[in-house]
Amino acid sequence: xxxxxxxxxxxLVAPLVGGLIAxxxxxxxxxxxxxxxxxxxxxxxxxxxxxxxxxxxxxxWQILCAWVYLIAAATSVALFFAQGDLLLxxxxxxxxxxxxxxxxxxxxxxxxxxGAQRELLQILAYEPVLILVFVGFYMVTGSFSIDAIWxxxxxxxAKMPLLYLALxxxxxxxxxxxxxxxxxxxxxxxxxxxxxxxxxxxxxxxLIEIAHWYETILVLGxxxxxxxxxxxxxxxxxLATYMLEILVDNTMARMTWRWMxxxxxxxxxxxxxxxxxxxxxx
Amino acid sequence: MSNLLLLLILLPAVAALVCYFVRxxxxxxxxxxxxxVVLTLASLGLLGQGTFEPIAVGSFLxxxxxxxVTILDFALLxxxxxxxxxxxxxxxxxxxxxxxxxxxxFELVMVEHEAVPALMGDQLSLIMVLVISIIxxxxxxxxxxxxxxxxxxxxLKTSRQPRFFFYLVLFLGAMNGLVLSNNILWMYxxxxxxxxxxFMLIGHDGTxxxxxxxxxxxxxxxxxxxAFVLGMMLVYMQTGTLNISAIxxxxxxxxxxxxxxxxxxxxxxxxxxxxxxxxxxxxxMVAPTPVSALLHxxxxxxxxxxxxxxxxxxxxxxFLSTGVAICGAFTFLACAALGVGQSNxxxxxxYSTVANLGLIICCAGINTPLALTxxxxxxxxxxxxxxLLFLCVGTIEQAIGSRDIEDMRGLYAKHPRTALITIIGxxxxxxxxxxVLLGKWMAIEAAADSNIFVxxxxxxxxxxxxxxxxxxxxxxxxxxxxxxxxxxxxxxTRLPLTLLCLGAVVLSVASPWIxxxxxxxWLGSTPFVVGFGSLESVHGTFIxxxxxxxxxxxxxxxxxxxxxxxxxxxxxxxxxxxxxxTDGTYIGPMNGEVPFAASNMYLGELFAEGKLTSIFNALAxxxxxxxxxxxx
Numbered sequence: 001x002x003x004x005x006x007x008x009x010x011x012l013v014a015p016l017v018g019g020l021i022a023x024x025x026x027x028x029x030x031x032x033x034x035x036x037x038x039x040x041x042x043x044x045x046x047x048x049x050x051x052x053x054x055x056x057x058x059x060x061w062q063i064l065c066a067w068v069y070l071i072a073a074a075t076s077v078a079l080f081f082a083q084g085d086l087l088l089x090x091x092x093x094x095x096x097x098x099x100x101x102x103x104x105x106x107x108x109x110x111x112x113x114x115g116a117q118r119e120l121l122q123i124l125a126y127e128p129v130l131i132l133v134f135v136g137f138y139m140v141t142g143s144f145s146i147d148a149i150w151x152x153x154x155x156x157x158a159k160m161p162l163l164y165l166a167l168x169x170x171x172x173x174x175x176x177x178x179x180x181x182x183x184x185x186x187x188x189x190x191x192x193x194x195x196x197x198x199x200x201x202x203x204x205x206x207l208i209e210i211a212h213w214y215e216t217i218l219v220l221g222x223x224x225x226x227x228x229x230x231x232x233x234x235x236x237x238x239l240a241t242y243m244l245e246i247l248v249d250n251t252m253a254r255m256t257w258r259w260m261x262x263x264x265x266x267x268x269x270x271x272x273x274x275x276x277x278x279x280x281x282x
Numbered sequence: 283m284s285n286l287l288l289l290l291i292l293l294p295a296v297a298a299l300v301c302y303f304v305r306x307x308x309x310x311x312x313x314x315x316x317x318x319v320v321l322t323l324a325s326l327g328l329l330g331q332g333t334f335e336p337i338a339v340g341s342f343l344x345x346x347x348x349x350x351v352t353i354l355d356f357a358l359l360x361x362x363x364x365x366x367x368x369x370x371x372x373x374x375x376x377x378x379x380x381x382x383x384x385x386x387x388f389e390l391v392m393v394e395h396e397a398v399p400a401l402m403g404d405q406l407s408l409i410m411v412l413v414i415s416i417i418x419x420x421x422x423x424x425x426x427x428x429x430x431x432x433x434x435x436x437x438l439k440t441s442r443q444p445r446f447f448f449y450l451v452l453f454l455g456a457m458n459g460l461v462l463s464n465n466i467l468w469m470y471x472x473x474x475x476x477x478x479x480x481f482m483l484i485g486h487d488g489t490x491x492x493x494x495x496x497x498x499x500x501x502x503x504x505x506x507x508x509a510f511v512l513g514m515m516l517v518y519m520q521t522g523t524l525n526i527s528a529i530x531x532x533x534x535x536x537x538x539x540x541x542x543x544x545x546x547x548x549x550x551x552x553x554x555x556x557x558x559x560x561x562x563x564x565x566x567m568v569a570p571t572p573v574s575a576l577l578h579x580x581x582x583x584x585x586x587x588x589x590x591x592x593x594x595x596x597x598x599x600x601f602l603s604t605g606v607a608i609c610g611a612f613t614f615l616a617c618a619a620l621g622v623g624q625s626n627x628x629x630x631x632x633y634s635t636v637a638n639l640g641l642i643i644c645c646a647g648i649n650t651p652l653a654l655t656x657x658x659x660x661x662x663x664x665x666x667x668x669x670l671l672f673l674c675v676g677t678i679e680q681a682i683g684s685r686d687i688e689d690m691r692g693l694y695a696k697h698p699r700t701a702l703i704t705i706i707g708x709x710x711x712x713x714x715x716x717x718v719l720l721g722k723w724m725a726i727e728a729a730a731d732s733n734i735f736v737x738x739x740x741x742x743x744x745x746x747x748x749x750x751x752x753x754x755x756x757x758x759x760x761x762x763x764x765x766x767x768x769x770x771x772x773x774x775t776r777l778p779l780t781l782l783c784l785g786a787v788v789l790s791v792a793s794p795w796i797x798x799x800x801x802x803x804w805l806g807s808t809p810f811v812v813g814f815g816s817l818e819s820v821h822g823t824f825i826x827x828x829x830x831x832x833x834x835x836x837x838x839x840x841x842x843x844x845x846x847x848x849x850x851x852x853x854x855x856x857x858x859x860x861x862x863x864t865d866g867t868y869i870g871p872m873n874g875e876v877p878f879a880a881s882n883m884y885l886g887e888l889f890a891e892g893k894l895t896s897i898f899n900a901l902a903x904x905x906x907x908x909x910x911x912x913x914x
Contacts, residue, residue: 059761060847067840085822105756108866109855113880127745144822
């Protein structure tokens with residue numbers, strides 16, 4: 001029963017908070033750039049407007065893929081709130097990622113094709129890191145289930161700090177922030193137009209936007225697990241992490257996929273492996 | 283009971299002879315269909331009767347069956363040696379001769395011929411029999427219309443189909459014999475029969491490249507056969523028995539025996555095409571597609587992983603076990619990486635097979651109940667999905683004349699049924715809640731206990747597999763014109779495709795019960811508890827049925843939304859210029875129409891086959907030497 005309530009909370013609250021974070025993100029970014037920025041609720045206004053637009057697609061696969069992306073993202077968040085198995089949450093999330101790519105590939109458009117290839121490279125970069133982070137959780141708690149984490153009496157950050165840093169890489173990629181935002185550039189005038197999202201418009205783009213909010217909450221949720229003992233510190237950790245993401249986003253130029261693969265595999269995996277070796281040695 | 287066993291092993295041999303000698307295509311069709319049906323029923327009947335203790339097989343025409351197997355053994359070695367001379371391959375001749383000499387010594391000097399019950403059936407054998415008999419039969423049935431068209435392409439004067447179906451059907455009997463063997467000499471015999479059948483099938487088309495690749499397959503597997511004989515001798519020296527169930531019950535007793543088992547694993551590695559032996563399986567791609575499907579899913583390579591898995595209790599907790607796990611994980615990573623660089627559909631499937639076999643072997647090496655469960659789940663579900671995908675590639679190849687995934691772009695437009703089944707097949711290979719992913723999930727959870735190298739290799743390999751499978755599935759989607767002609771397929775093509783596709787999905791839903799009824803009794807201990815259609819363990823929980831319900835309903839909704847697309851405005855894609863009237867072109871310089879083209883990124887600089895293969899082979903040889911050396 002308790003699980004069911006948590007799941008419902010997750011399903012309803014996650015997109016709201018996700019949208020709010022998107023709005024805040026734009027405000028803070030504007031502040032960095034000495035602009036005023038849009039209202040905090042802007043993300044919701046955008047999505048509402050998109051829903052009101054005419055439905056246009058290149059073919060039916062896009063409709064299917066947009067919906068599956070949203071459903072998979074929501075399911076993974078629900079599983080996360082149900083204190084489920086971290087690896088399984090991650091694999092369910094991967095359904096969404098894969099369908100986003102396939103939807104982009106279904107359209108005969110150079111921009112969305114290139115975006116899809118780059119998105120695949122992003123998956124290639126963050127997937128191993130995330131799996132290793134989850135193995136780290138297993139090493140500490142003896143289980144891949146989230147509920148085992150609550151039994152720990154000190155914050156996991158103390159035992160797996162390097163894994164948290166590695167998770168930062170995955171977070172940057174998953175949030176599509178610079179320097180890793182090359183599959184969907186935020187700005188319409190850039191060379192990619194909008195990457196994987198090029199061919200999505202109107203209500204279907206809105207679905208993808210909401211799915212992205214779910215994913216934001218999922219990744220931040222994983223970050224939150226690192227300080228489960230105290231809600232205040234958890235909030236501080238999340239705030240600091242997200243602020244750092246925005247800072248990085250605004251101070252870094254976009255990089256190439258080669259640069260990303262090298263960084264994330266060598267540094268991200270390196271950090272993870274070193275941390276895992278501590279945990280094994282213990 | 284023994285009637286069923288005889289049926290499973292001998293009926294394919296008899297049917298093979300009928301296919302060979304009765305040169306009428308109608309009779310051949312009936313024989314293959316009938317054999318398929320009987321084998322399917324017999325394997326289900328065997329499952330219904332449950333496991334059985336090792337039993338003796340009497341004598342044929344007054345000759346003891348053990349003696350008969352010995353005679354056939356030497357006859358087979360003779361035949362292989364003959365082909366070694368015919369193709370002027372010193373390697374084949376050498377490995378076969380060495381096997382024969384060692385075997386003579388073993389049979390005449392070492393073994394005191396006491397009676398060993400020849401056949402046994404534990405849950406592992408029964409699952410393998412199901413995989414071989416049902417999936418194998420479906421592939422043979424698919425081969426009937428396929429080979430007809432194949433030969434029409436080749437413009438042959440006399441059909442070579444009798445020979446083809448002889449080896450194809452015989453293969454199933456040999457595999458059933460292999461997995462049911464309790465006498466290690468019987469296992470060796472069937473092991474060699476599968477080597478020979480695959481050699482004949484790979485070289486079937488008789489072209490220069492087919493012959494070259496079949497010879498390579500034969501020498502590599504003859505090397506595996508030699509390793510098997512050596513392993514058998516060492517194990518016998520320590521334990522003094524040919525009885526496999528007695529060997530397994532003894533456990534890892536002494537360095538001599540563990541080394542022997544190490545050689546048996548090496549034999550399994552060659553048959554399962556683990557790096558550095560992967561080249562024979564990739565070369566086998568020149569054979570007609572049903573052969574590839576058979577080799578990759580229900581026979582041959584599964585014989586390799588079966589041997590490694592069968593002897594898992596005999597090396598549990600030893601250094602050899604760790605070595606096997608690392609070798610398997612390395613193959614998983616290496617072949618996943620090599621797959622990223624490929625655009626040939628069959629090659630992608632081949633590398634993904636070898637990678638998955640590596641994962642299965644890695645699980646056997648981790649050797650905990652959880653890992654062994656993962657191994658069997660992977661064997662089962664990989665066989666279904668992979669056979670489906672190979673048959674799809676075969677169908678596509680005959681339809682569009684290419685097996686390159688770049689040529690499959692937008693396949694949905696012309697061949698919607700085939701494209702859809704292929705896409706579903708690909709999804710069952712990599713996404714939850716399907717069986718292959720369930721196996722991978724179990725493997726990663728089990729590997730978290732074992733070894734840091736293993737887990738890192740699994741994490742990286744698993745991401746790479748997603749890349750090459752996802753881009754393939756995505757590129758087949760495309761726009762279908764309104765009122766386009768529906769796709770037609772012969773019934774015997776459509777039937778196996780549909781059944782395998784359904785099987786991949788339905789059996790995935792049933793995985794908790796498959797675990798409960800088949801795997802838990804086999805392991806003796808239970809890593810999982812089944813509750814609410816979920817597999818729960820101390821490591822974590824995979825909620826199979828609820829996930830199926832949620833995602834299934836979601837998918838239904840998405841399909842419904844997508845099927846209303848005629849009401850939605852269909853627009854041409856954005857091409858960064860004015861779209862021309864023809865689909866996929868834009869108005870370029872001089873007002874000309876410029877067609878748009880895109881292709882996948884194959885990351886040649888990182889994942890080039892030519893560059894990586896030699897490095898991976900060298901590393902793999904080092905790991906195998908380490909594995910065997912450490913066992914001593």
